[in-house]
Amino acid sequence: MANGTTINVLYFAQVAELTRVRQESWPLPAPIRGSDWLSELQARYPQLAPATRLKLAVNQYHVTHDCLIQPGDELAVFEPVTGG
Amino acid sequence: MSVETRAAQGQGRVLVQEADFDAGALLGELRERVAGKAGAIVSFTGYVRDYADSAPTQSLYLEHYPGMCEREIEALCAGAQARWNVQDCLVVHRVGELRNSDQIVFVAAASAHRGDAFRACEYIIDALKTRAPFWKRETLANGERFWVQQKDADAAKTAQWDNPTET
Numbered sequence: 001m002a003n004g005t006t007i008n009v010l011y012f013a014q015v016a017e018l019t020r021v022r023q024e025s026w027p028l029p030a031p032i033r034g035s036d037w038l039s040e041l042q043a044r045y046p047q048l049a050p051a052t053r054l055k056l057a058v059n060q061y062h063v064t065h066d067c068l069i070q071p072g073d074e075l076a077v078f079e080p081v082t083g084g
Numbered sequence: 085m086s087v088e089t090r091a092a093q094g095q096g097r098v099l100v101q102e103a104d105f106d107a108g109a110l111l112g113e114l115r116e117r118v119a120g121k122a123g124a125i126v127s128f129t130g131y132v133r134d135y136a137d138s139a140p141t142q143s144l145y146l147e148h149y150p151g152m153c154e155r156e157i158e159a160l161c162a163g164a165q166a167r168w169n170v171q172d173c174l175v176v177h178r179v180g181e182l183r184n185s186d187q188i189v190f191v192a193a194a195s196a197h198r199g200d201a202f203r204a205c206e207y208i209i210d211a212l213k214t215r216a217p218f219w220k221r222e223t224l225a226n227g228e229r230f231w232v233q234q235k236d237a238d239a240a241k242t243a244q245w246d247n248p249t250e251t
Contacts, residue, residue, distance in 0.1 A: 013231055
Protein backbone atom coordinates (compact mmCIF):
# COMPACT_ATOMS: atom_id res chain seq x y z
CA MET A 1 0.00 0.00 0.00
CA ALA A 2 1.13 3.53 -0.76
CA ASN A 3 1.90 5.67 2.26
CA GLY A 4 3.76 8.92 2.88
CA THR A 5 7.03 7.83 1.30
CA THR A 6 5.91 5.55 -1.53
CA ILE A 7 3.65 5.53 -4.57
CA ASN A 8 1.53 2.63 -5.77
CA VAL A 9 2.48 1.93 -9.40
CA LEU A 10 0.15 0.04 -11.75
CA TYR A 11 1.23 -1.36 -15.13
CA PHE A 12 -1.22 -2.27 -17.87
CA ALA A 13 -1.31 -4.29 -21.08
CA GLN A 14 1.99 -4.40 -23.01
CA VAL A 15 3.76 -2.40 -20.30
CA ALA A 16 2.83 -5.04 -17.71
CA GLU A 17 4.02 -7.79 -20.07
CA LEU A 18 7.39 -6.07 -20.49
CA THR A 19 7.93 -5.31 -16.77
CA ARG A 20 6.48 -8.71 -15.77
CA VAL A 21 4.75 -7.00 -12.86
CA ARG A 22 1.28 -5.46 -12.67
CA GLN A 23 1.58 -3.55 -9.42
CA GLU A 24 4.35 -2.51 -7.08
CA SER A 25 5.14 -0.08 -4.30
CA TRP A 26 7.80 2.45 -5.37
CA PRO A 27 9.82 4.54 -2.89
CA LEU A 28 9.11 8.27 -3.31
CA PRO A 29 10.25 10.46 -0.42
CA ALA A 30 9.61 13.72 -2.31
CA PRO A 31 7.48 14.92 -5.27
CA ILE A 32 8.91 14.13 -8.71
CA ARG A 33 8.14 15.32 -12.24
CA GLY A 34 6.50 12.64 -14.43
CA SER A 35 9.27 12.83 -17.04
CA ASP A 36 11.94 12.35 -14.35
CA TRP A 37 10.07 9.41 -12.88
CA LEU A 38 9.80 7.84 -16.37
CA SER A 39 13.60 8.06 -16.65
CA GLU A 40 13.87 6.14 -13.36
CA LEU A 41 11.37 3.61 -14.71
CA GLN A 42 13.37 3.09 -17.94
CA ALA A 43 16.53 2.60 -15.86
CA ARG A 44 14.82 -0.04 -13.75
CA TYR A 45 13.16 -1.77 -16.70
CA PRO A 46 15.40 -1.36 -19.80
CA GLN A 47 13.08 -3.79 -21.58
CA LEU A 48 10.53 -0.92 -21.77
CA ALA A 49 12.67 0.79 -24.43
CA PRO A 50 10.41 -0.32 -27.33
CA ALA A 51 7.41 1.33 -25.61
CA THR A 52 8.09 4.87 -26.76
CA ARG A 53 4.61 6.30 -26.16
CA LEU A 54 4.20 5.77 -22.41
CA LYS A 55 1.24 7.54 -20.81
CA LEU A 56 0.64 8.31 -17.14
CA ALA A 57 -2.44 8.57 -14.95
CA VAL A 58 -2.29 9.90 -11.40
CA ASN A 59 -5.05 8.86 -9.03
CA GLN A 60 -7.02 7.62 -12.06
CA TYR A 61 -6.81 10.85 -14.09
CA HIS A 62 -4.82 11.25 -17.32
CA VAL A 63 -1.83 13.55 -16.78
CA THR A 64 0.98 14.92 -18.95
CA HIS A 65 4.63 14.09 -18.31
CA ASP A 66 4.95 17.56 -16.70
CA CYS A 67 2.71 16.46 -13.82
CA LEU A 68 4.20 16.47 -10.34
CA ILE A 69 3.79 13.04 -8.73
CA GLN A 70 3.28 13.19 -4.96
CA PRO A 71 4.11 10.57 -2.31
CA GLY A 72 0.98 8.49 -1.67
CA ASP A 73 -0.27 8.80 -5.28
CA GLU A 74 -1.56 5.92 -7.38
CA LEU A 75 0.43 6.10 -10.61
CA ALA A 76 -0.58 4.11 -13.69
CA VAL A 77 1.72 3.52 -16.69
CA PHE A 78 0.39 2.40 -20.05
CA GLU A 79 0.53 2.79 -23.83
CA PRO A 80 -2.15 4.78 -25.70
CA VAL A 81 -5.57 3.25 -25.06
CA THR A 82 -7.37 1.15 -27.71
CA GLY A 83 -10.92 0.58 -26.50
CA GLY A 84 -14.19 0.97 -28.39
CA MET B 85 -30.93 -5.64 -14.19
CA SER B 86 -32.57 -2.40 -15.32
CA VAL B 87 -30.66 0.84 -15.70
CA GLU B 88 -32.78 2.35 -12.91
CA THR B 89 -31.86 -0.50 -10.60
CA ARG B 90 -28.20 -0.07 -11.47
CA ALA B 91 -28.46 3.68 -10.86
CA ALA B 92 -30.11 3.02 -7.49
CA GLN B 93 -27.20 0.74 -6.64
CA GLY B 94 -24.76 3.49 -7.53
CA GLN B 95 -23.58 1.72 -10.70
CA GLY B 96 -24.83 4.56 -12.88
CA ARG B 97 -25.23 4.54 -16.61
CA VAL B 98 -21.78 3.21 -17.44
CA LEU B 99 -21.11 -0.50 -17.27
CA VAL B 100 -17.86 -2.39 -17.89
CA GLN B 101 -18.50 -6.12 -17.92
CA GLU B 102 -17.33 -9.46 -19.30
CA ALA B 103 -20.84 -10.58 -20.13
CA ASP B 104 -22.49 -9.97 -23.49
CA PHE B 105 -25.33 -7.44 -23.68
CA ASP B 106 -28.72 -7.17 -25.38
CA ALA B 107 -28.52 -3.95 -27.40
CA GLY B 108 -32.27 -3.94 -27.95
CA ALA B 109 -32.98 -4.27 -24.24
CA LEU B 110 -30.52 -1.47 -23.45
CA LEU B 111 -32.26 0.79 -25.95
CA GLY B 112 -35.58 -0.08 -24.31
CA GLU B 113 -34.23 0.77 -20.87
CA LEU B 114 -32.90 4.14 -22.00
CA ARG B 115 -36.20 4.81 -23.76
CA GLU B 116 -38.07 4.18 -20.50
CA ARG B 117 -35.78 6.52 -18.61
CA VAL B 118 -36.38 9.43 -20.98
CA ALA B 119 -39.99 8.64 -21.93
CA GLY B 120 -41.91 11.79 -22.86
CA LYS B 121 -38.78 13.96 -22.82
CA ALA B 122 -36.60 12.59 -25.61
CA GLY B 123 -37.68 12.73 -29.22
CA ALA B 124 -34.67 10.79 -30.42
CA ILE B 125 -32.27 8.09 -29.30
CA VAL B 126 -29.15 7.39 -31.34
CA SER B 127 -27.14 4.26 -30.55
CA PHE B 128 -23.87 2.75 -31.69
CA THR B 129 -22.79 -0.88 -31.34
CA GLY B 130 -19.20 -1.95 -32.00
CA TYR B 131 -18.25 -5.52 -32.98
CA VAL B 132 -15.03 -7.54 -33.14
CA ARG B 133 -13.75 -7.72 -36.71
CA ASP B 134 -10.54 -8.63 -38.53
CA TYR B 135 -8.02 -5.98 -37.51
CA ALA B 136 -4.84 -7.41 -38.99
CA ASP B 137 -4.07 -7.84 -42.67
CA SER B 138 -1.72 -10.83 -42.27
CA ALA B 139 -4.17 -13.47 -41.00
CA PRO B 140 -7.77 -13.75 -39.77
CA THR B 141 -8.47 -12.61 -36.22
CA GLN B 142 -9.15 -15.52 -33.90
CA SER B 143 -9.86 -13.64 -30.69
CA LEU B 144 -9.51 -10.30 -28.98
CA TYR B 145 -8.61 -9.82 -25.32
CA LEU B 146 -9.63 -6.55 -23.67
CA GLU B 147 -7.84 -5.35 -20.56
CA HIS B 148 -8.98 -2.30 -18.58
CA TYR B 149 -8.20 -0.10 -15.60
CA PRO B 150 -11.14 -0.65 -13.24
CA GLY B 151 -12.45 2.52 -11.66
CA MET B 152 -10.69 4.93 -13.98
CA CYS B 153 -12.50 3.41 -16.95
CA GLU B 154 -15.96 3.96 -15.54
CA ARG B 155 -15.07 7.46 -14.31
CA GLU B 156 -13.64 8.53 -17.69
CA ILE B 157 -16.69 7.31 -19.60
CA GLU B 158 -19.05 8.94 -17.09
CA ALA B 159 -17.11 12.19 -17.60
CA LEU B 160 -17.61 11.85 -21.37
CA CYS B 161 -21.37 11.42 -20.84
CA ALA B 162 -21.44 14.47 -18.58
CA GLY B 163 -19.39 16.37 -21.17
CA ALA B 164 -21.87 15.45 -23.90
CA GLN B 165 -24.75 16.66 -21.70
CA ALA B 166 -22.97 19.95 -21.02
CA ARG B 167 -22.36 20.50 -24.72
CA TRP B 168 -25.63 19.34 -26.28
CA ASN B 169 -29.24 19.02 -25.23
CA VAL B 170 -28.96 15.41 -24.04
CA GLN B 171 -31.31 13.95 -21.43
CA ASP B 172 -29.37 10.80 -20.73
CA CYS B 173 -26.75 8.40 -22.05
CA LEU B 174 -25.96 4.73 -21.62
CA VAL B 175 -22.62 3.04 -22.26
CA VAL B 176 -21.73 -0.66 -21.92
CA HIS B 177 -18.21 -1.87 -22.71
CA ARG B 178 -17.07 -5.48 -22.58
CA VAL B 179 -13.69 -6.74 -21.34
CA GLY B 180 -11.97 -10.13 -21.32
CA GLU B 181 -11.81 -12.69 -24.13
CA LEU B 182 -13.96 -11.92 -27.18
CA ARG B 183 -14.41 -13.82 -30.45
CA ASN B 184 -14.74 -12.54 -33.99
CA SER B 185 -18.12 -10.77 -34.55
CA ASP B 186 -18.85 -10.49 -30.80
CA GLN B 187 -20.30 -7.23 -29.51
CA ILE B 188 -17.69 -5.00 -27.80
CA VAL B 189 -19.34 -1.70 -26.99
CA PHE B 190 -22.75 -0.03 -26.86
CA VAL B 191 -23.30 3.74 -26.70
CA ALA B 192 -26.68 5.47 -26.73
CA ALA B 193 -27.67 9.11 -26.30
CA ALA B 194 -31.21 10.46 -25.87
CA SER B 195 -32.19 13.99 -26.82
CA ALA B 196 -35.22 16.10 -27.65
CA HIS B 197 -33.90 16.34 -31.23
CA ARG B 198 -32.01 13.94 -33.47
CA GLY B 199 -29.12 16.30 -34.24
CA ASP B 200 -27.96 16.50 -30.65
CA ALA B 201 -28.46 12.75 -30.17
CA PHE B 202 -26.33 11.94 -33.25
CA ARG B 203 -23.55 14.33 -32.19
CA ALA B 204 -23.50 13.18 -28.55
CA CYS B 205 -23.36 9.49 -29.51
CA GLU B 206 -20.53 10.03 -32.01
CA TYR B 207 -18.63 12.25 -29.57
CA ILE B 208 -18.83 9.67 -26.77
CA ILE B 209 -17.57 6.76 -28.88
CA ASP B 210 -14.84 8.88 -30.52
CA ALA B 211 -13.58 10.21 -27.19
CA LEU B 212 -13.92 6.82 -25.49
CA LYS B 213 -11.43 5.39 -28.01
CA THR B 214 -8.72 7.83 -26.95
CA ARG B 215 -9.55 8.45 -23.25
CA ALA B 216 -11.07 5.34 -21.64
CA PRO B 217 -8.29 3.03 -20.36
CA PHE B 218 -8.93 -0.15 -22.37
CA TRP B 219 -6.28 -2.09 -24.29
CA LYS B 220 -6.90 -4.71 -27.00
CA ARG B 221 -4.65 -7.71 -27.56
CA GLU B 222 -5.31 -9.55 -30.77
CA THR B 223 -4.65 -13.23 -31.45
CA LEU B 224 -4.57 -14.31 -35.09
CA ALA B 225 -5.54 -17.69 -36.49
CA ASN B 226 -1.84 -18.36 -37.16
CA GLY B 227 -1.09 -17.97 -33.45
CA GLU B 228 0.51 -14.51 -33.71
CA ARG B 229 -0.35 -12.28 -30.73
CA PHE B 230 0.09 -8.51 -30.40
CA TRP B 231 -1.26 -5.43 -28.62
CA VAL B 232 -3.28 -3.22 -30.93
CA GLN B 233 -1.75 0.24 -31.45
CA GLN B 234 -3.87 3.39 -31.16
CA LYS B 235 -4.57 4.84 -34.60
CA ASP B 236 -3.51 8.41 -35.30
CA ALA B 237 -6.86 8.81 -37.06
CA ASP B 238 -8.70 8.03 -33.80
CA ALA B 239 -6.67 10.60 -31.87
CA ALA B 240 -7.32 13.14 -34.63
CA LYS B 241 -11.08 12.50 -34.48
CA THR B 242 -11.20 13.18 -30.75
CA ALA B 243 -9.03 16.29 -31.17
CA GLN B 244 -11.48 17.55 -33.77
CA TRP B 245 -14.30 17.53 -31.21
CA ASP B 246 -12.11 19.63 -28.90
CA ASN B 247 -11.07 22.06 -31.66
CA PRO B 248 -13.91 21.99 -34.19
CA THR B 249 -12.46 24.86 -36.23
CA GLU B 250 -9.24 22.98 -36.95
CA THR B 251 -9.13 20.54 -39.83
